Amino acid sequence: MLMVFLLPLVSCVISFLLTDRYAWVITLTAPLLQLISMIGALIVFFSLSAEPYTLALPWFHIGEFIFSANLQINAVSAIMLVVVTVVSFLVHVYSTGYMAGDENNRRYFAMLGFFTFSMLGIVLADNLLLIFVFWELVGFSSYMLIGHWNQKPAAVNAARKAFIFNRIGDAGFLIGLMIIWANAGTFELRNLLLQTEVFSWQTSATLCIFCGVIGKSAQFPLFTWLPDAMEGPTPVSALIHAATMVAAGVFLLSRIFALYTPEALDVVALIGIITAVLSALSALVQTDIKKILAYSTISQLGLMVTAIGAGAADAAMLHLFTHAFFKACLFLSAGAVIHVLHQAQQQTHTHFDVQDIRNLGGLRKKLPATFFAFALSGSALAGIPFFSGFVSKDAIFTGLWNWATMGTSWRWIVVVSAFLVSFITVLYTFRLVWFMFMGEEKSTQALDVTEAPLVMRLPIIILAVASLWFIITINPVDFNGWLFQILHPGKYFHFNLMAAVSASWVLLALGTAHRMYRTGKNFNVKIFQRAFYLDFIYQLLFEKPVLALASFTDRIDRHWIDGVLHSGVYAQVTLAHIIGWFDKWIIDGSVNAVAATSNGLGSFTRSFQGGKIQLYIFWSIFGLIIFLIWMLL
């Protein structure tokens, strides 16, 4: 297990130590190490016993409080382990093709390895503080990878935005940690989850931790960083911003599910469904391939979060599992399209935005394999029967249904919204398929487009196959398959009617999609396009006030504090001058006056002694005369 965990880090370190000259070595070692790590993860997964396995590692202690770095494998984390390592391995392989010739390859693979390492850290850690550590570290690697092409201002902006939005969520997470610390005095999940009593502080603590989830898993109202993050390389989007990192929030929720109080769960469900609806609507009108996929990711994450809020954490994990594969496949095939079109453009020196679906069309002839993979994984996303997405969505709907029947009426609104989301999902998925692959070729007509290299095609195909139903269950209409059994051991009652309803609903949506997009017409709603003006609101409410406040505090420093200081100093100096004047003219003046008087007196009397004999005779006769006059009178 430790090997699985540390190999990606080794890969990262290797890429740092290599010099630029041997940068090609990394394209061999990185996927190889990931492969070993993946095999290890699969071994761990299949040798999983009922009891969670814990590896005790010391970290540090303060006073009597011990912070351990324990790692734990349980059912949920084992599944997550497989998802992360498999997708990471495939993305590594794919990247060797996609990023070939990039001059910062070393940094790219280093960060990819580092990301995988930190992601596995989240999955394995048995201590909330340790989870927080890795939680922030994935944010860092995400920052580095989004901003990989750091000459591009849009990419850099997106990277910063992603990190800061995550930080805002993490500040909430930190407050949650503080509440837990103050009340429970431990971060060990083992101890926290075992307690049977429910305390009142748990609501606030878990909601604060949910803030972290809102940041990382791009939930309302902090989801706008994810579409922007699409400025990063596409494999990164597939790995981090679709399959794994953004799913970390869902994973965390299901990991600490036992801590959540019913009130907190209601909030979670509400936030989840709001996110799902808003982003599904936004996805419907975007024109950038990757942005559509990004909004769709947000929407699917919203559904998972809703499911967790509804108490169906196992269903959410199931959907996380299927979603990771088909969404990674969608991103990677979109990346393949972008990649080959870019290369074709470079050969012919033409220029148009290859990511804008309005420029594309009819690519099924030139890129059959990619089309095939995209269609398969798209069907899984849309939730068409016999695909994995159908099964896991079915699980979520069943969970939501059970939850709604047990509670108050507003829960039905959530259920209806979830159905609406699933309807819209079909619409935007097939809009994407239609615009890219069907119809007539538009701007790409003149280009000589060939399929992507094998290292890119192979991961796509593997992932496409993994979007079929058998990956999670043998019976394509029953989600209670082998994987769900691991998540939820024991019997599970549910009605298969839901599957039928869901299937007919999806088929209805499919028909609508066909009618809407067959003609290639593009609908645009400004408010959806701009994602409900959330970014604008943030700018107005936060960015600008903070900047204004910053320049205000700067003014305080320069004008007021220093101003007081300066005027104090000036007053002092002025006073000193006055005192100086006083010293010079009054005190020194009086002293000088005394001196001058005595000086004058002295020189007057001195003048009596001029050294001339005549003068002496004169003065003595003068004195004698005065004496005589005085005597005689």
Added chain:
Amino acid sequence: MHAYLLSLIIFTPLLAALVALFIPARAGRYFRLVTLAASLIQLAILIIIFLQYQRGSGAIQLIEKQNWISLDLGSWGILKAEYFLGVDGLSLPLVALAVLVMLIATVSSWSIEKNVKGYFILFLILNCAIIGSFVALDFLLFYLFFEFMLLPMFFLIGIWGGPRREYASIKFFLYTLLGSILILIVMIGLYLSVNDPASSGQFVHSFNLVTMSDPTNFISFSVLDPNNPWSIGPLHARMWAFLLLFIGFGIKLPMVPLHTWLPDAHVEAPTPISVILAALLLKIGGYGLMRIAYPIFPEAAINFSWLVGLVGVVSIIYGALNAIASKDLKRLIAYSSVSHMGFVLLGLASLTTEGVAGSVYQMVSHGIISAMLFLLAGVLYDRTHDRLITNYSGLATKMKSYFAFVLIGFFASLGLPGFSGFIAEIMVFLGAFKSALLHESLAITATLGLVLGAGYYLWAIQRMFFGPFYFKGDATKILYDLTSREYLMLISLALITLGFGIYPQPLLDFINPFARHFAETVIATGQRLILTP
């Protein structure tokens, strides 16, 4: 031998300065070598100290005690000052930090060309004074070292600094002097009020800090006696004394609103001096509070913990906001120091083991990280003599390893896990939130500092390092990547902050006993004094 270790580590640089006095001024190279030798000897002594030190205990160790001044004042009693040195879990990490940072600053001073002799002699005196103030346990001795720092610092900024060096150095001097005066007042008050328990008959007025920390040693009805019923204005004299010390050391720390000397001094000082200022001088403020203000006036500390915590949080947020507004790279880093030193105050105010340990950890961690940040700023300044953030763009492509270190430095400073700052801040947060003395909202507000911290650093990175390459200004100046000397300094600091971030236990082994003892004693003594005044 071990009896004189601390004296040795203090006075080695002074000895070296004496040697340097006799070297003719034109032999520039030798001054560097002498200074480097002094630093290396200190490092060796430091290692011996570490070997001698008993880690588990919270007591003061390696004590050196000699009579220093003993004046019979007749009916006034006896004035007694001692040459009293010792280290504990608070001072030893700081001494180690000081030795390390001085070594790095020496290496960084290699590029000083102007009046080398004067520079290095002042530098060595500064070294002596800083380490002296960390190990002195007699108030008078501490004060002596404390004041002794001021003079070399004033000249080092005023002569070797940037364009506005005279303004900056005078501002620094005046601010610090004001703080010193406040501390002096308290010192005199304490001197009048404290009696050495070992005395018989006649009062022995002692400056011993350990003696002062025991409330039973106060002379009845003296100014600062806890039992005297008078108050000055609305507060008891001891409360005033605490506030004076708080302001006095707070200026050094610096805390908002007494911080405006710092951006100017940092910006104008030459790189090695900025490093020392940020990494060491600021720590003396925090150290003074922990060594003097808190143990001697525990009930005032409990009483004013809300104030200390509030000032800490205000510093965190205010410093971060100012950093956002800074257009000068060094100014930005200086304000980030204000922000980070706020955590020291917040952790200290919590008076919990976690909070105090976090506070000390933050001092060490900030010492290392800020040293690194100022070195980084210096690298760029050396090449272009331009620190304006907006004058650069796309440096990442031109200076690759420099960029790597900037990333490490900035992310370490914004508290990314894996770097020492994270451990410190998380402990401060946990302690401050848990503390019964502080309202929860303080810790919660302080988390804003984390978001703002990410904001200003990432914005600076974005403006300076990303985008297409561009440098406004003298095009003939070549932006070459790190030299091996710079590389060596930066990599050692980066490894240390990484090491303490991943595995904090070695450092915590020293801090833990102290923090626990400190928090418990201050709370216990303080509460006893509040209950039975």
